[in-house]
Amino acid sequence: MARDGAVYVCQSCGAVHTKWSGQCTACEAWNSLVEETQSRPPGAMAPAKGGKARGLAFETLVSETPAPPRLSTGIAEFDRVCGGGLAQGSAILLAGDPGVGKSTLLLQVCAMAARAGARCAYVSGEEALDQIRARAQRMGLADSPVELAAETSLRDILDGLKRQRFDLVVIDSIQTLWSDAHEAGPGSVTQVRAATGELVRLAKKLGTSIVLVGHVTKEGQIAGPRVVEHMVDAVFSFEGERGYPFRILRATKNRFGATDEIGVFEMSDAGLREVRNPSALFLNDGGERAAGAAVFAGIEGSRPVLVEFQALVAPSAYGTPRRAVVGWDSGRLAMILAVLEARCGLGFGDRDVYLNVAGGLRIGEPAADLAAAAALVSSAMDVPLPQDCVVFGEVSLSGDVRPVGRMEARLKEAAKLGFGRVLAAPAAAETAPLAVFGVSRLAEAVRRIGDGVWE
Ligand code: TYD
Ligand code: MG
Secondary structure, three states, rough: OOOOOOEEEEEOOEEEOOOOOOEEOOOOOOOOOEEEEEOOOOOOOOOOOOOOOOOOOOOOOOOOOOOEEEOOOHHHHHHHHOOOOEEEEEEEEEEOOOOOOOHHHHHHHHHHHHHHOOEEEEEEEOOOHHHHHHHHHOOOOOOOOOEEEEOOOOOHHHHHHOOOOOOOOEEHHHHHEEEOOOOOOOOOOHHHHHHHHHHHHHHHHHHHHHEEEEEEOOOEEEEEOOHHHHHHHEEEEEEOOOOOOEEEEEEEEEEEOOOOEEEEEEEEOOOEEEEOOOHHHHOOOOOOOOOEEEEEEEEEEOOOOEEEEEEEEEEEOOOOOOEEEEEEOHHHHHHHHHHHHHOOOOOOOOOEEEEEHHHHOOOOHHHHHHHHHHHHOOOOOOOOOOEEEEEEEEEEOEEEEOOOOOOHHHHHHHHHOOEEEEEOOHHHHOOOOEEEOOOOOOHHHHHHHHHHHOO
């Protein structure tokens, strides 16, 4: 060890090193080690005070206490992501890029919950109280009985929260807090970890729900160590593409609900507006559907969502053709292109390929394979799909089109929005209220799109 008690903590993964070096050996991040003092070697337990340990008392799985009550915030999209309202005493980390709207969302959540009778506090370490008041004014929430504080000292915050019982406390942000028990600066791994630990403990002890705002670094990780994600009950990420008003709240971890649930919002000049029916929003409505567009009937969380895939296949001007994709996985695009080439005889080697999911949504479902393929084929052949056709299906490397889960919900949503045709695996015909064009091989789908016959 360099100095008595000095250790080097990686600011990106939290690994502890005894020697400084330019690269963290655990996560391979460069220049991420920062010296921090620890009174004990990492991992060592403090000697027990006053003699023996108490031993371990075991209990059964049977619970006498009912499930913790949920606090309904009055913002249905937020409650949905929580798993049906905020669980009492839960600790949530809300992560997102700067400017995406984290403070706006949480001020709204606080204000609405406070209006409904919950006792809510909003503690900001980033903005002055007047700034927050001005924002509330703009959103028409100035009359709501939220208790505001501008504070960064962990000790003062904990003290304040212990004195008064709140139902919901927002800390904006965890990176601004500092505890005088640690030497490291605010935002360092040690501080973030200590502050999170204390706040989570307090949430459990008092039954207060605490939402911590966490910044995301340039690399897309939550700043500070991953351990923060392990300490809280739920991690929500707030996402949005630059230039689009839509914001998606997504649970990536949730001890009190499903993790694939999303909440959809639209940023307006009076704060975030809930979007109850996202399908209508992600469809590029108005006018003919051009060649290269295919509507995917997807499922996001518990809800069906229709969204348009847009592809452009154009001759490449350079030796290496370009592949650009927004809203979908680029590895998946490469796979679909390879399958189209190997199984359907459609070559993309001398063509640029651009693929875009409309509206700024990110699709992760394998069920989108066939929709992406249909958009690509439609653009490559310059033949549009029928206006009223939705597409879904997983494509395997062998070129098979596989049925996917929750087909009935997908088809119902499509029918509700006026779609009359579906291109999918033949199994869809069992439940379809629409005309099903079943394909069991990707090559069949390519032929149908090329022929343009949908009778
Ligand atoms: P903010 O909540 O401050 O983002 P974060 O806390 O995630 O950094 O949101 C900032 C952006 O939101 C800012 O660019 C302005 C925009 N905005 C609106 O468009 N309308 C509004 O009513 C508000 C309050 C913010
Ligand atoms: Mg903010």
